[in-house]
Amino acid sequence: MKWHYADDPHLQLVGRTDLSNPKLPRFWAPGVYLMGQFKGDSAFLVVNDEILWGTKHNYITIQFSGEEPVRFQLKTKSDTILLKPGRRLPSHEFIFCKDTESNIGYCEIAGILCEGLLPLKPLPNRKIEFIGNSITCSAGSDASVIPCGKGQWEDQHNAFMGYGPLTARTLKAQWQLTAVSGIGLMHSCCGMTILMPQVFDKISLHNDTIQWDFKRYQPGVVTVCLGQNDGVQDSTLFCSRYIAFLQTLRGHYPEAQIVCLTSPMADSKLNRVQRHYLQSIIATVNKQGDKKVSYYFFKKIYNSSCDFHPDLKEHAMIAKELSAYLRALMKW
Numbered sequence: 001m002k003w004h005y006a007d008d009p010h011l012q013l014v015g016r017t018d019l020s021n022p023k024l025p026r027f028w029a030p031g032v033y034l035m036g037q038f039k040g041d042s043a044f045l046v047v048n049d050e051i052l053w054g055t056k057h058n059y060i061t062i063q064f065s066g067e068e069p070v071r072f073q074l075k076t077k078s079d080t081i082l083l084k085p086g087r088r089l090p091s092h093e094f095i096f097c098k099d100t101e102s103n104i105g106y107c108e109i110a111g112i113l114c115e116g117l118l119p120l121k122p123l124p125n126r127k128i129e130f131i132g133n134s135i136t137c138s139a140g141s142d143a144s145v146i147p148c149g150k151g152q153w154e155d156q157h158n159a160f161m162g163y164g165p166l167t168a169r170t171l172k173a174q175w176q177l178t179a180v181s182g183i184g185l186m187h188s189c190c191g192m193t194i195l196m197p198q199v200f201d202k203i204s205l206h207n208d209t210i211q212w213d214f215k216r217y218q219p220g221v222v223t224v225c226l227g228q229n230d231g232v233q234d235s236t237l238f239c240s241r242y243i244a245f246l247q248t249l250r251g252h253y254p255e256a257q258i259v260c261l262t263s264p265m266a267d268s269k270l271n272r273v274q275r276h277y278l279q280s281i282i283a284t285v286n287k288q289g290d291k292k293v294s295y296y297f298f299k300k301i302y303n304s305s306c307d308f309h310p311d312l313k314e315h316a317m318i319a320k321e322l323s324a325y326l327r328a329l330m331k332w
Contacts, residue, residue: 001043002116006109010117011036013109014174015098016203016217018210024048025109028102028204030137030159031130031177034109036117037093042084043114045096049074052105056152059100060107061160065093071142071158078110091118097160101137101181102206104154126173126332127217129253130164131196132225134181135264138162140306141315148306156306163264163310164223166319171332176217180205184229186241196226197245201252214252221326222249222256228263232273235280242281246293257329260295264302264310264318271301296325 005023006013015032017025049058063069064085085092098107130136140148142158159165159177168175182189183196183205194208203210224245230238242260249258260282262274278295285293302318305311310318326332 001113003111003113004117005111006034008112008117010119011112012120012123014123014217015176016178016212018203023111026106027098027108028106028206029177030098030101030157030179031162031165031175032107033095033097033160033165033175035093035095035120036112037091037120038083038112038114038117039091040115041088042082043112045081045083045112046078046110047074047081047096048078048108048110049076050105050107051077052103056104056154058098058104058107059154059157061095061097061099061158063095063097063160069160071099071160073155074107083112083114093120097165099138099159100154100157101139101159101179102204103181104157106204124172124174126171126330127176127219128164128168128171128173128221128223128326129176129178129217129219130167130223130225131200132177132179132223133183133229134179135228135309136162136164136177136179136225137181138164138315139181140309141312143305143311158312161312161315163315163318163322166316167323167326170319170323171326171330173220173332174217176219178205182229183226185226185245186233186238187230189229197241197248200245200248219253219256221259221330222253223259223261223322224249225261225263227274227277228266228270232270235273235277239277239281239284242277243284246281246285246290250290256292258293259326259329260293261322262295262297264298264314265308266301268301294329296322
């Protein structure tokens with residue numbers, strides 16, 4: 001077997017990553033993913049875990065082509081993960097995905113030990129960025145192993161099966177999740193002092209550190225799902241802050257379609273307020289000349305899982321709604 005570092009040209013890594021050491025890429029964001037294809041029946045992937053607070057281990061998902069994804073928690077500072085598909089084939093494609101978000105700490109890809117790596121098909125030209133809070137992180141969605149209210153907060157995270165990656169895979173697109181639980185546009189919950197407009201240009205959003213180079217990922221579509229943690233605010237102030245954030249996005253992504261979403265878990269009162277906000281916001285920016293900004297209102301409330309977040313079935317329903325809208329919008 002031969003050792004391959006993470007910067008091997010046959011490996012594809014997508015998401016906001018710190019490449020200060022390209023052989024040891026570090027990433028905090030949920031949904032960052034690595035793809036590769038190895039020769040033989042098995043391989044070993046080495047993943048480092050920050051173990052934030054001395055106890056917090058990240059969850060990850062591994063999926064082999066044609067097989068069901070497997071989600072599990074890292075156990076040590078440096079885990080050697082056996083990649084052994086159920087089918088016997090000359091080679092195997094795999095995807096690794098970070099399921100937990102930035103406030104559970106970073107992961108690093110140390111490398112892969114295998115008989116050899118084979119070239120993958122080029123990544124899709126289509127790219128989507130999903131901006132949001134805990135819903136976009138897919139926090140509280142997966143109670144299949146540890147029920148809601150049991151274990152640790154991160155035990156129910158499953159970014160790989162969240163609405164963003166599901167939508168992207170449906171539309172055969174790359175994805176990037178720019179999301180932090182509890183974050184808001186002008187008011188974050190739970191004692192957090194950061195806001196999305198403040199940290200949007202960072203790699204480690206929760207820590208508000210490490211500048212992100214927007215040239216590395218230029219999405220064709222950007223969705224914005226904010227407002228759940230803001231709650232009901234002064235409409236003039238909230239709308240002006242939202243418009244300013246859209247202008248920031250346009251500065252980074254001059255050609256992207258930007259789609260503003262209602263919060264899927266908003267109660268009926270907040271849902272009505274958000275619809276009013278977004279209609280006013282989109283009308284204003286369209287009138288100002290930016291015609292590539294629109295809104296989408298989800299058809300129902302999705303809040304059946306932990307702390308009233310969407311569960312995995314509901315994430316699939318959210319993705320189905322959003323995929324249909326984006327397919328029509330982008331003619332994909």
